[in-house]
Amino acid sequence: MRNCRLLLAAITLVTSSAMAESTATTPEKAPSVSEKVLKNGLKVLVKEDHRAPIAVVQVWYRVGTSYEHEGITGLSHALEHMMFKGTTKRKSGDFEVVLSRIGAQNNAFTSQDYTAYYEVLAAKHIETAFELEGDRMRNLVLDKDEFAKEIEVVKEERRMRTDDNPNGVMREQFNAVAYLNNPYRAPVIGWMNDLDHMNLDDLKDWYKKWYGPNNATLVVAGDVDPEKVFELAEKYFGHYEKSVLPEVKPRTEIPQIGKREIRIKAPAKVPSFRMGFKTPGLITAKQGKVEEWEPYALDVLANVLDGGSSARLTKKLIRGKEIAAGTGVGYMSYGRMPEMFIMTGVPATDVSVDTLRKAFMEEIELMKTTLVTQDELDRVTAQVIASEIYQRDSVQHMATTLGMLESTGIGWQLMDEYEEKILAVTAEQIQTVAKKYLNEDQMTFAELVPQSLTEGAK
Structure with a gap:
């Protein structure tokens, strides 16, 4: 996660969210989820909640550390950082400027199984989030100089969260011993040696492979109308072609036969x-x-x-x-x-x-x-x-x-x-x-x- 906040479980993020709305009365049963799959494979889920004029827009890509192999650990997380560095339409930094003008919060997180990007904003501004997320799904510009700076940020994040944190060291060493062939053995942020040898071509390849509409889920929750959301999804995501996704080989952990x-x-x-x-x-x-x-x-x-x-x-x-x-x-x-x-x-x-x-x-x-x-x-x-x-x-x-x-x-x-x-x-x-x-x-x-x-x- 950017800003030196790496989440291993998205649930941790949401339970502490400053945007959580509370009510003194028992909440009514939440409305059902509206679902639509676009022709290019993008799945759209909408959860209506009209108690406050707020909405959350999230784009989830089915790729994380468990899709990586030895030598490229941390690639999904590093790409997450680079997703804020500009597109063919916008230069680096414009993303935050546009969102700050409408009072929106935004960030991202990577786990073993997925990488997700989100905006929390006034419901009337959701089209802005759609436009920005739709743009960077396929139009990201991966710049050599930006990467050289950002990979150092990732390394410092690793030092702070793991290398200089005894509990972080223990957790990382524990996972590496507990799992033999399950990819959960690798840290989400990556091994330092892999970060040292990561290059821009690695990120370009990873982005091209996994960041397609048929490998993503668009989730919108809050004070929204499902049909309007589906229209916006078609407008900003529907024109992309399906990606040819890599085959994901099963990597089932072998039985443990002793302590x-x-x-x-x-x-x-x-x-x-x-x-x-x-x-x-x-x-x-x-x-x-x-x-x-x-x-x-x-x-x-x-x-x-x-x-x-x-x-x-x-x-x-x-x-x-x-x-x-x-x-x-x-x-x-x-x-x-x-x-x-x-x-x-x-x-x-x-x-x-x-x-x-x-x-x-x-x-x-x-x-x-x-x-x-x-x-x-x-x-x-x-x-x-x-x-x-x-x-x-x-x-x-x-x-x-x-x-x-x-x-x-x-x-x-x-x-x-x-x-x-x-x-x-x-x-x-x-x-x-x-x-x-x-x-x-x-x-x-x-x-x-x-x-x-x-x-x-x-």
């Missing part, structure tokens, strides 16, 4: 650890490879362990035994490939990593041997649903959810099914997925061993 462990020595003040278990995602369930309810049960399981002050890890390890200064659990289910169930821990003062790790494993074992209580299930499902309803009060969140689901092959329709699926999760299902997936043979464990600045420089 993997690494110790990372980096300048840091406190020790910490990161542990992850291979799990299916929503795409796995859609493909019929696992039961449809399994991803939802894993989602609820994550919230039982770490879903607020009443969650098990917080209640038992931070407040109860006082052996943890911090805990975290996250389940990533929205990728175009299966991801992981992640747990993180920071030991309390004078508590070893081994002690806290053992306590984590004991809590996992309890999930396998004892059913969660109905009170826990009610609390977690209420929290998850409340969070989802609150986030849906933001048109930017709604647009981003649509784009993310569509770009990963899951399909935007799942958004309307989410609450029902979460509410249907049972204690027995939670126990089943804990037994099936949270096993040490499926686990990767990374420990951060703090080093002084002097030691870290050696």
Whole structure:
């Protein structure tokens, strides 16, 4: 992401968006999504929300780090930066000038699976966003001097977010060990060596391959009329020819057959650890490879362990035994490939990593041997649903959810099914997925061993 903000999950962006609208009353059920596919393959999704005269325009391209190979990591993210550097119609910097004059916000983000560009603006100005996005879809000018400057910006972003951040180093090293042939092993921003050897021809080739209408989804949400949006889409995007897209080879992770462990020595003040278990995602369930309810049960399981002050890890390890200064659990289910169930821990003062790790494993074992209580299930499902309803009060969140689901092959329709699926999760299902997936043979464990600045420089 430009401005030194790299998002690994677009959902993080939208939940903290300053443009999120709130309401004191329970929001009405959101209107249905209007959909149209242009002759050139561009899919257009429109989500009406007339509560405020605001609109969000987003263009999602189905390309990210997971489409790259060794030697060109970071290419999708670098191209994202260059997309703001001018077209055959506009010089570098004009994009921001035009949008600032109408009070619009704009930015972009890259993930493993997609690259997206967005504008948040008054609904009456959406045609301006269409004109700008339509222009740079096929008319980008990739200038040698601009690239020479911008790649240094990307490198500095990497230094700040990863190289000089012990948790960033651990996360990157963890992924590289946890995955063997799954492309999620590479960092979104790219390895520094690949950035050092990236050239302008690499970006030109990448842009030509992937930035076509038949590899994109246009999402518009807010105070808009679907038919008007479709007309604008035809006007500014409909004249482009389909691209000949590269064949995407399957890169399914090979089965893990034993625990993997690494110790990372980096300048840091406190020790910490990161542990992850291979799990299916929503795409796995859609493909019929696992039961449809399994991803939802894993989602609820994550919230039982770490879903607020009443969650098990917080209640038992931070407040109860006082052996943890911090805990975290996250389940990533929205990728175009299966991801992981992640747990993180920071030991309390004078508590070893081994002690806290053992306590984590004991809590996992309890999930396998004892059913969660109905009170826990009610609390977690209420929290998850409340969070989802609150986030849906933001048109930017709604647009981003649509784009993310569509770009990963899951399909935007799942958004309307989410609450029902979460509410249907049972204690027995939670126990089943804990037994099936949270096993040490499926686990990767990374420990951060703090080093002084002097030691870290050696």
